[in-house]
Amino acid sequence: MASWELLVVGASFAAFRGLHWGLQLLPTPETARDLWMWRNIFVSLMHSLLSGAGALVGLWLYPQMVIDPIHGHPSWAVVLVAVSVGYFLADGVDMLWNQNLAQAWDLLCHHLVVVSCLSTAVLSGHFVGFAVVSLLLELNSICLHLRKLLLLSHKASSLAFRVSSWATLTTLALFRLLPLGWMSLWLFRQRYRVSLALVILGGTGLVTVGSMSISLGIRILIRDVLQSRPPPFISVHKETKTYDGETVTRNNSTLSLKT
Numbered sequence: 001m002a003s004w005e006l007l008v009v010g011a012s013f014a015a016f017r018g019l020h021w022g023l024q025l026l027p028t029p030e031t032a033r034d035l036w037m038w039r040n041i042f043v044s045l046m047h048s049l050l051s052g053a054g055a056l057v058g059l060w061l062y063p064q065m066v067i068d069p070i071h072g073h074p075s076w077a078v079v080l081v082a083v084s085v086g087y088f089l090a091d092g093v094d095m096l097w098n099q100n101l102a103q104a105w106d107l108l109c110h111h112l113v114v115v116s117c118l119s120t121a122v123l124s125g126h127f128v129g130f131a132v133v134s135l136l137l138e139l140n141s142i143c144l145h146l147r148k149l150l151l152l153s154h155k156a157s158s159l160a161f162r163v164s165s166w167a168t169l170t171t172l173a174l175f176r177l178l179p180l181g182w183m184s185l186w187l188f189r190q191r192y193r194v195s196l197a198l199v200i201l202g203g204t205g206l207v208t209v210g211s212m213s214i215s216l217g218i219r220i221l222i223r224d225v226l227q228s229r230p231p232p233f234i235s236v237h238k239e240t241k242t243y244d245g246e247t248v249t250r251n252n253s254t255l256s257l258k259t
Contacts, residue, residue, distance in 0.1 A: 012086025
C-alpha cells in the first residue's frame, strides 16, 4: 500500500473516532435509551452518507468502473474505498472499547471480512470499481441507521419511523439486493480471470451480506409493516434492550448492517 493510501486510511480512522468522541460533548435526544449505541449509529450514518453518495455520484460520472471493475477507475475512487476501510477499523475499535467479544463477535467478524475485501482493492490497485459498487449498499444503510436512531429514541409509533421503514425496504431492494446480485453474477462469470483466493474472499463476503440482507428485509417487513400495532416498551437487562417490541442489539451493515 502506498504511503498516501495509508495516510487516507489513518486520517479516516482518526476522523471517525474523533467524531464519536465529539458527540459525547454534545447533547443527545432525551428519549435516547442507549447513548453509546445512539452515538455509534450516528457516526455510521455519517459514513453511509459519505460513501453511499460518493459511490452513486462516482459511478454516474465514471461508468467505466462498472464496465471494467478490475482496472477501470480514477484515483479518487481509491480514496473513497480507503476512507471506508478507515471507518470500519474505527468502528471495530469502538465496539471493542465499549462491548465485550461475546456481544460484538458477529459484527467484528463482518467488519473483518469487509476490511479484507476493501483493503485488497486498495492494496493491489485492482477491483476498485468492484469495491465502489459494493459501497452502493451504504445508500440502504442510510435508511437503516435513520430507522434505528428513531427506534432508539422511542419513536416507533411516529410517521417518521413508518416512512423510514418503507424507505429502508425500497432501498434494500434497489441499492442492496440489486448490486449484490450484479456483483455475484459478475464474479461467477469472471471466475477464470480472478485468482481462486479472491473468488473465495469475494464469494464469502457476498454470501454473508446477501443472506443477512434477505433476513433483514424479512424482519423489517414483518415488524414494521405486517404487524399492525407494536407491543409496549419492555426493559431488559444489560446490553440487550427492547424498544417498542423490537430487540435492539449492536449487530449488522457494506457491506454494514445495523438493524
